[in-house]
Amino acid sequence: MNKNVTVIVGTKWGDEGKGKIASREAKDAKLVIRATGGNNAGHTIVFNGIKLPLHLVPGGIVYPNTTCIIGPGVVLDLEVLLSEIELLKETGISDIDSRLKISGRAHVILPYHKELDVLYENFKKHPVGTTKRGIGPSYADKNNRTGIRMYDLLLTEDELKEKIEEAIKPHNQLFIDNNMKEAVADANSLAKQYHIYGEKLAKYITDISPLISDSIDNNEKIVVEGAQAFRLDLDHGDYPMVTSSNPVVSGTLCGAALPPQALNTVIGVDKAYNSRVGNGPFPTELPASIDENGNVIENVTPLEGDIVRDLGHEYGTTTKRPRRCGWMDCPILRSAKYTSGIDYLCLNHLDTLGQIGLKLGYVKVCTSYKYKGQVINYYPDDINLSHEIPEPIYETLDGGWTIDSSCKTYDELPELAKRFIEIVEKASGIPVKYLGTGPANDDLIVRE
Numbered sequence: 001m002n003k004n005v006t007v008i009v010g011t012k013w014g015d016e017g018k019g020k021i022a023s024r025e026a027k028d029a030k031l032v033i034r035a036t037g038g039n040n041a042g043h044t045i046v047f048n049g050i051k052l053p054l055h056l057v058p059g060g061i062v063y064p065n066t067t068c069i070i071g072p073g074v075v076l077d078l079e080v081l082l083s084e085i086e087l088l089k090e091t092g093i094s095d096i097d098s099r100l101k102i103s104g105r106a107h108v109i110l111p112y113h114k115e116l117d118v119l120y121e122n123f124k125k126h127p128v129g130t131t132k133r134g135i136g137p138s139y140a141d142k143n144n145r146t147g148i149r150m151y152d153l154l155l156t157e158d159e160l161k162e163k164i165e166e167a168i169k170p171h172n173q174l175f176i177d178n179n180m181k182e183a184v185a186d187a188n189s190l191a192k193q194y195h196i197y198g199e200k201l202a203k204y205i206t207d208i209s210p211l212i213s214d215s216i217d218n219n220e221k222i223v224v225e226g227a228q229a230f231r232l233d234l235d236h237g238d239y240p241m242v243t244s245s246n247p248v249v250s251g252t253l254c255g256a257a258l259p260p261q262a263l264n265t266v267i268g269v270d271k272a273y274n275s276r277v278g279n280g281p282f283p284t285e286l287p288a289s290i291d292e293n294g295n296v297i298e299n300v301t302p303l304e305g306d307i308v309r310d311l312g313h314e315y316g317t318t319t320k321r322p323r324r325c326g327w328m329d330c331p332i333l334r335s336a337k338y339t340s341g342i343d344y345l346c347l348n349h350l351d352t353l354g355q356i357g358l359k360l361g362y363v364k365v366c367t368s369y370k371y372k373g374q375v376i377n378y379y380p381d382d383i384n385l386s387h388e389i390p391e392p393i394y395e396t397l398d399g400g401w402t403i404d405s406s407c408k409t410y411d412e413l414p415e416l417a418k419r420f421i422e423i424v425e426k427a428s429g430i431p432v433k434y435l436g437t438g439p440a441n442d443d444l445i446v447r448e
């Protein structure tokens with residue numbers, strides 16, 4: 001079998017800049033595939049000066065020769081999908097109707113999933129801090145075999161109604177028990193509404209397997225645009241503070257309907273500093289003025305975390321929530337390397353880290369942890385049991401740097417930035433091949 005697949009995955013808690021590098025890698029690709037999650041993802045690409053915040057359609061859509069696929073592992077909010085297609089058409093991206101394909105096996109997020117997402121979060125003593133987009137409840141229905149698939153939208157309205165009726169029974173009972181009468185779903189009106197969506201989207205809904213087998217047989221490049229990230233993985237992340245899919249490479253291949261034998265290259269994406277949105281452990285987190293509702297406290301002296309957040313514009317693409325910020329964590333990268341088989345790293349925001357260093361007077365890199373009295377170089381599995389967050393051991397660099405748009409090669413980088421990269425490579429065991437120097441698709445140094 002030809003090995004023509006490049007997978008792009010996040011190595012921390014999301015928002016590492018996967019959209020940018022995936023879109024850029026897609027330049028010479030035939031297929032570009034989204035594999036996990038839904039519109040909990042927000043992938044910003046900046047192409048020809050136009051900023052596109054995409055939630056569902058792969059960023060490779062900006063290149064006219066690509067076919068973009070939303071794979072069977074994705075869950076779809078159809079209103080978001082339709083408005084995204086509209087945005088792309090308005091932006092002047094050509095031939096969307098022939099170049100966008102949606103697997104009939106992808107599942108649909110219905111309004112009751114969003115209501116359930118909020119309700120389950122309210123039930124919890126320690127909420128996850130989900131995006132409230134209905135992601136978890138939609139995957140739960142899928143696992144319970146009561147999910148509605150894109151293919152179901154192509155059935156008759158009566159057939160669709162029957163499926164929705166079955167799906168909503170337990171949910172409606174829960175809404176009634178919790179005095180949420182307005183949330184109770186009506187199968188008739190939902191079937192009518194989603195049947196119309198089916199008519200609108202029919203041209204995109206398809207069996208993607210022939211597209212994939214032809215591309216593999218013809219040795220045409222396939223790029224998988226991973227969403228979410230290693231520490232948000234349902235099986236391998238900070239459970240229960242995770243998402244409900246498997247964004248590590250194996251889960252991503254499954255969600256994209258790709259055979260592992262076709263895998264050629266895995267690019268892990270990280271930022272030169274780290275961020276997290278939502279709750280859960282974050283060993284290198286810096287203190288910030290954020291209140292208990294997750295909002296920024298205004299008019300106070302900024303703390304280190306506030307400075308990093310503001311210099312990096314770290315506010316969620318999807319929810320606009322301020323992101324928690326901290327220093328680069330290499331033990332997590334090292335664990336990601338072995339969980340996902342990462343060949344190369346793409347390190348974005350090297351420009352921003354330089355500015356952070358100039359402002360604070362130093363830059364830190366966590367190279368190992370102190371945990372249960374020992375020094376370790378991987379992310380421990382049992383922190384929920386020990387209630388102990390691993391304590392970072394840092395290397396510190398004095399000062400910062402400036403990288404302007406004229407800097408196009410590794411050799412031209414400031415010496416301190418090179419030193420930072422060397423530390424990351426040594427502690428993570430992963431070669432850094434791509435360096436992000438700005439938000440645009442081409443703001444990238446490729447190191448041969």
Ligand code: GDP
Nearest residue numbers: 015016017018019043044348349436437438439
């Ligand atoms: P994703 O979810 O992994 O695709 O990442 P997001 O799009 O949610 O967040 C990454 C943010 O960083 C976006 O606003 C990007 O435009 C921006 N970005 C990506 N790479 C760089 C970089 O190298 N430098 C700077 N300054 N911004 C970047």
Ligand code: IMO
Nearest residue numbers: 014015040041042130131227228242243277278
């Ligand atoms: P991209 O692809 C950042 C986080 C949420 C929350 C947890 C569970 O843009 O990197 P969910 O709504 O999925 O049930 O929320 O997962 N989360 C993300 N954080 N970037 C993402 O995607 C995320 N997708 C989910 O903030 O902590």
Ligand code: MG
Nearest residue numbers: 015042043317
């Ligand atoms: Mg994002």
